[in-house]
Amino acid sequence: MATTRDLLDATLEWSLADVKKWLDGLIIGEAVEGDAFNWDVFAFTIAARARREQSPDWAYIALRVYEALARNPPSGADAHTYKLSEMNLRAGLISELGEREGDPVLDSEPIVAWIQRLTTISLEEASRWLALVEEDFRAVPVEKLRVLRRIKHGLNTLAHALPQTKAEQKHPELTPWLQLRTRLP
Template identity: 55%
Template sequence: METTRDLLDAVLESPVKEVGAWLDRLTIGEPVGGERFNWEVFAFTAAARAGEERSLPWARIALRVYEGLVNRSPVRIAHSFWLSGMNLRARLIAELGAQAGDSVLDPEIIAAWFQRVATLSVEEAVRLSSSTDLRTVPHDKLLALRDIKNALNILAQIAETDVVRKHPELCGWLELRSQLP
């Protein structure tokens, strides 16, 4: 039987269509062939390959795995997988261009995700980030501000697309980005 590392290498060296068919037979997050499989490394490596090769099929595989992991993870870990997936989308949109309706290249997916992440209003974010002593800001609010800033860093990668024109409320957020903790 192959070791986990051998299996991971074999999968990543396979043609993308075969990898997609392989995934169809599995449950993301579960052992593969009775052995523990590092799904996180697989997603990260597939995403890196997608970026290096500018490959939408590899991006779709990486996003499929990230989304499968999101559904199996506690909120904070799921948020990290969302960041990885959205960062991949933003990178490919910046390199290949926006394409409405495409599961990877549609900037509306990132805009909708950002709006879910932005659990504070712009006004509240301005007020909280203007505090002279951030130690007085409740931990959950600081965490929300940090999540928003991380999401804005991704959104900024696609700010040149029509997404900001279609969602003018994003302009205020993008202007605030450098002031967030």
């Protein structure tokens, strides 16, 4: 049996069709052939290939892995990190190739929906916490700082793709958040 590293190296050399077929027979995030598999490195490497080749097909593979890892993160991992990687890949390809509504990779709506889920506080509440952050960040509970930071991650990701999308026109409620973005911690 091949070592985990050998298997990882081999999968990264396969064709797109072979990788899709291989993934269809697995539970992403679980052991492969009874051995631990580095899904993080696999997703990152496939995402890098997608960006380098400007390939929505390779990006779809990476997105599939990131989505699965975000739904069921490995022990000690944070689901937000996987969602951030997923959305950054989407935004990067949208900025390079343009938006295609309804496309599983090049549609900005998943990014917008993610940001809407991240905004667990109102704009007014965010502004109040931000005023405290600017005065003395130590006065702000860590969890509130974390919420503000995650919102900023989402807004930065969208802002990267924004020139190529109609997101602001379709979601004018994002405009005040985008204006607040640079002040968020």
